Amino acid sequence: MKLFPLLLLPLLLVCCKNKRKATQEEVHPFPAVAFLKGQVREFDSSMLSFTRIDQHAGGRSDTMPITREDFRRAAAPFLELPDITQEKWRSMYTESRDFDPVTQYVVFDYVARDPDAPLQRQQVYIDPQVGDSGKVNTVIVDLYENRKGTVVHRNLYWKARSHFQVAEDAPGPGGKDTVHRTRVEWNDFTRN
Numbered sequence: 001m002k003l004f005p006l007l008l009l010p011l012l013l014v015c016c017k018n019k020r021k022a023t024q025e026e027v028h029p030f031p032a033v034a035f036l037k038g039q040v041r042e043f044d045s046s047m048l049s050f051t052r053i054d055q056h057a058g059g060r061s062d063t064m065p066i067t068r069e070d071f072r073r074a075a076a077p078f079l080e081l082p083d084i085t086q087e088k089w090r091s092m093y094t095e096s097r098d099f100d101p102v103t104q105y106v107v108f109d110y111v112a113r114d115p116d117a118p119l120q121r122q123q124v125y126i127d128p129q130v131g132d133s134g135k136v137n138t139v140i141v142d143l144y145e146n147r148k149g150t151v152v153h154r155n156l157y158w159k160a161r162s163h164f165q166v167a168e169d170a171p172g173p174g175g176k177d178t179v180h181r182t183r184v185e186w187n188d189f190t191r192n
Contacts, residue, residue, distance in 0.1 A: 027095045030108045030124045032139050033083040036158060040075055043068065048186045055181040066184070074184050077156055077166050081141060082119050084110060092117060104129070105137060119143055136160050162186075 050071045055061045066074070084093055093110040100107050108124040125138040141156040152170040163185040169177045 027090050027093055027110070029084045029090065029093065029095065029110055029122075030126075031083075031085050032122055032124050032141075033079075033081050033085070035124075035136055036075075036078045036081075036139060039158075039160065040072065040079065043071065043186070051185045051187075053181075053183040053185070055179075055183070057178050057180070071184060071186075074166070074182060075164065077143075077154065078139075078141075078158060078164065081122075081143075081156075084119070084122060093122075100125075106134065118145060 050066045050068070051063060052066045052070065052074060053061055053063045072079075082089055084090065092113055094113060096109045096111075098107050098109070099105075103125065104127070105125040106128050108126070110122040112120045119141065121140075121142040123138075123140045124136060125140075126134040127137050128134040137160055139156075139158040139160075143154040143156065145152045145154065147170070150170055152168060155167045156164070157167070158164045163183060165181060165183040167179065167181045169179040171177060
């Protein structure tokens with residue numbers, strides 16, 4: 001009989017632990033990385049042409065047509081994003097879902113709980129008036145990376161069926177930020 005309370009203690013600890021887990025807010029992120037990879041896969045069998053526009057500090061820009069291989073290299077920051085739908089990332093983000101009356105889009109917003117996480121924010125804008133459950137219009141991601149003691153901010157912007165942009169800014173000489181933007185646009189010649 002004296003052992004009975006000792007046997008109950010581990011059972012009570014397990015029950016309390018599971019109860020605490022169940023009461024935490026569950027985050028089920030929108031699969032933005034899967035969506036972006038799907039968009040890129042569609043391009044492999046399409047009649048698209050790609051144009052890259054690099055905007056440098058001082059207002060200078062370069063525009064050039066690029067190949068599919070160059071497109072994939074430029075899109076790499078989107079394809080290499082941490083997939084916050086995976087179990088190991090989910091608890092690291094808070095989730096909010098709102099309707100933006102200006103754009104008329106539903107916005108899924110994921111913000112890192114840890115201020116040092118590389119992926120700080122991910123937003124997915126969905127047009128609820130298209131299709132049965134809406135259609136993704138835009139994905140925006142804010143990343144921070146420490147490069148040799150300097151924090152670099154990368155803003156990734158993907159406009160579905162149109163273009164993407166990677167903007168990078170870092171502290172430059174004399175305390176002035178350096179900003180570099182790469183924009184890639186695509187045209188589908190089979191559409192009117």
